[in-house]
Amino acid sequence: MTTKLFGEPVRRREDARLISGQGRYLDDLGQHALAAAFVRSPHAHARITGIDVDAALEVDGLVAIYTWEDLPEGVCEPLPLLIPHPALTHGRTAYPLAREVVRHVGEPIVMVVARDRYLAEDICSLIEVSYEFLKPVIGLEEAVSGAHLVHEDVPGNVGAHLVQEVPSADGRSAAEAIAAAPHTLSFRLDIERSASMPLEGKGVYARWDADDQSLRIYSSTQTSTSVRMALAAKLGLPLPKVEVIAPDVGGGFGVKIVHPWPEEVLVPWAARVLGQEIKWTEDRREHFIGSAHERAQVQHVQVGFDEAGRVLGLSVEILHDHGAYTHYGIIVPIITSTQLLGPYRIGAYRVEFSSIYTNTVQVTPYRGAGRPQAAFCMERTMDKIAQHLGLDRTEVRAANFIQPDQFPYDQGMIFQDGRPLIYDSGDYPESLRKLKDLIGWDDFPALRESARADGRRLGIGLGCYVEGTGVGPYEGGHIQITSDGRVHVSTGLTSQGQGHETVFAQIAATELGVPIDRVSVVTGDTRRFGYAVGTFASRAAVMSGNAIALACRKVREKALRVAADALEADPRDLEITDGVVHVVGAPAASIPLATVAVLSNPLRYAFDEEAKRATQFASTGGMDRPPVSEGEEPGLEGKDYYSPIRSTFASGMHAAIVETDPDTAEIRILRYAVVHDCGKMINPMLVEGQIHGGVAQGVGGALYEKMVYDDHGQLLNASFMDFLMPYATEIPHIETDHLETPSPLNPLGIKGAGEAGVIPVSAVIAAAIEDAEGLPIDRMPISPSDLHALRQGRGR
Amino acid sequence: MYDITLIVNGVPREARVPARRLLSDCLRHDLGLTGTHVGCEHGVCGACTVLLDGEPVRSCLTFAVTVDGREITTVEGLATGGRLSPVQRAFAECHGLQCGFCTPGFLCTTTAFLRENPAPTDEEVLEGISGNLCRCTGYQNIVKSVHRAAELLAEEPS
Structure with a gap:
């Protein structure tokens, strides 16, 4: 292969936008969305005895105030325990908004939606929560003594023992x-x-489309596919009506693999209830006391x-x-x-x-x-x-x-x-x-x-x-070569600065024999790839890298098959160099991948000059088999998974x-x-x-x-x-x-x-x-x- | 509410803002220039650094109304005539960024720093960027980028 880029210090393809201020991070989106802010517990351990919102109701710009009691079935339940384990005999997760008891400083109690963030925070400061104090359990030695309990029903404060x-x-x-x-x-x-402490905190921005009855969520997450499944389940929406996109993410380092965060459940839910776009962007103090x-x-x-x-x-x-x-x-x-x-x-x-x-x-x-x-x-x-x-x-x-x-x-x-x-x-x-x-x-x-x-x-x-x-368990890759010769790569896991757009393009360019500037990579967008696990545990290059390589090999095989037909050659004699399929040793006998992409999709309608080649009357050959052979699919694309x-x-x-x-x-x-x-x-x-x-x-x-x-x-x-x-x-x-x-x-x-x-x-x-x-x-x-x-x- | 005019990246821009509106929020949300990022909103991380009359300032510690009529350069204004600035090119060349969130602050800081000190030593580079936090790169390639930017600037026709 002449286009060997695997192993080379190729410059990053993400950088052009990031050095010119054209990145799209969570808070850069939704400029006209309503803003959410949260009243968080100032106490480490307390029973909530009352929430008084009267003063807050007067503020111009207020849209909604929610406490736990306002939340419907599904949304009001404790957040999922993501990774159950037999030794975790006393697993406990928080409610999205505190129910009766708060267990750490920073736990969200009230959600406010307002015209902008300044107002939302003003309103939060006018909400009075009253508490009955409970003894905080701080430090491992104090906790194992079991003298006081974080959860009343967890003896000795022991969640798991293995x-x-x-x-x-x-x-x-x-x-x-x-x-x-x-x-x-x-x-x-x-x-x-x-703590992970990425320079960009968490954030979520949700758009409910009432006409389409669908929800689009942008989240600064390390796993958009799993956020999507969790939210569809929590909100009772059909999975195809929920899409989650991780835009440019300003660092993760682990904290953003946790999901769904309380805000990640509440903001999309409220966006649907109110029929308006809502965004929440975590501030630094919230990140310290409200993340992990x-x-x-x-x-x-x-x-x-x-x-x-x-x-x-x-x-x-x-x-x-x-x-x-x-x-x-x-x-x-x-x-x-x-x-x-x-x-x-x-x-x-x-x-x-x-x-x-x-x-x-x-x-x-x-x-x-x-x-x-x-x-x-x-x-x-x-x-x-x-x-x-x-x-x-x-x-x-x-x-x-x-x-x-x-x-x-x-x-x-x-x-x-x-x-x-x-x-x-x-x-x-x-x-x-x-x-x-x-x-x-x-x-x-x-x-x-x-x-x-x-x-x-x-x-x-x-x-x-x-x-x-x-x-594991797996990641997948999807490759589509379009009739303009461009190679579109997608994988479901997300990126937080690792350079996936570059390394996955290197893999695809090397496997397919195409110039890297013809390759584009999309990660973390469930509209493009719905099955994935996420980015954590030093797994993205191994998992999606191999999945993409395997998908490329499938597509390459198909490209050679289609080209072999057109060139009347044996696929085994074909090679792809710089995006052109040619007979080894006879470079004149060649066909660009763009044309192979056209031929791989039998057409009735010619939408441009190139497309004419794939229409019904353009070829007289192959009358003994259907235009799309058994086991084949139209288009020059392929998908594969890697599961180690x-x-x-x-x-x-x-x-x-x-x-x-x-x-x-x-x-x-x-x-x-x-x-x-x-x-x-x-x-x-x-x-x-x-x-x-x-x-x-x-x-x-x-x-x-x-x-x-x-x-x-x-x-x-x-x-x-x-x-x-x-x-x-x-x-x-x-x-x-x-x-x-x-x-x-x-x-x-x-x-x-x-x-x-x-x-x-x-x-x-x-x-x-x-x-x-x-x-x-x-x-x-x-x-x-x-x-x-x-x-x-x-x-x- | 106050009507203000900021000269942003050479263009006069008008905004109607309350007195408490931060310059960072004004740039990002009133003027749609989202390249300036906010990492802490208490003046420590430097992600929000912009140039005010050529000098680096924390836009998260500046009220927009206090800079009425002043010249502001943001990351969107570093390139000239569609060509990236030497500082921008150096960061891409030397892998001086990963997630890119802190990068606009580093680019603005470095632009002002090299204007003052076009041929800095290693120590001076560290000092020059020591008001900006990066959680991804470990700074090594940022230091390299600053030195490379100095070289590229020296090669530029003045």
């Missing part, structure tokens, strides 16, 4: 293996809350190991804070439990988690989705083993690695997709070798000494991870050199190195971009970002002034190197890359600080004040 146990090869339990091990350690680790957070866990670790540092038994007990509701189920602690094993082949493993309710914002996946906690646990464990034995930290890891000839490697557990945790491919020793080279691991002692001579304190750390990517047997496992290793100020305890990352293996790369420039962004979020989570709740359940830092996301000045230059171990599971040999950058960062930074300071770093994030306290011998 134990998974993988015995050693000789049949020993983790407890037995640890008891029999020559060396053992036990310790506690803590990770605090952060992630990360908070307490981990109790016991490990037994031998003289070489090989792990013989590992037992981890996790307390997972899932906030007030379990809308998204227990995917996060399941991922922590299963991905904790990383690139290692360990003896026996036992993991137990309790997912605990607190009166805080719910916890749902944020980029990494439980893996940063898993990597923190395993990598801190590896470092502690090395320290205990006086071994180099890289040697301990190498002693535990799964070897390249041991794939496929079965970890003996059930992964987040409900399928066996079997790693498909990887080369961990080679990754480690590359990482040591890149960061200069072996030269570091000399660097440390020379810095020490200048009164500077340096440390180095590393972290490894394996990431299950491309989880199980996830494909990407991997990587990071290392950092940090400097800590002996006086101020300021922490500075001097170097950051990443070796990454996501199988075959479709576009290395975009893969690197994903890594950079992930590492930056990891640095935020390691050094700056933390949701600070007080004992009353108030989120004290719910603004960009107080929740410290890194600016350019806080992010080090990231040095990258790649390995390409193809996945044997999919036709393109690719693995996901979206979350990789973020996963081991807290572990790496903690290790480097520990190395610089000689103090155990068991709790992240860590600020200069925290480090100062540790130096003074005070815990945090």
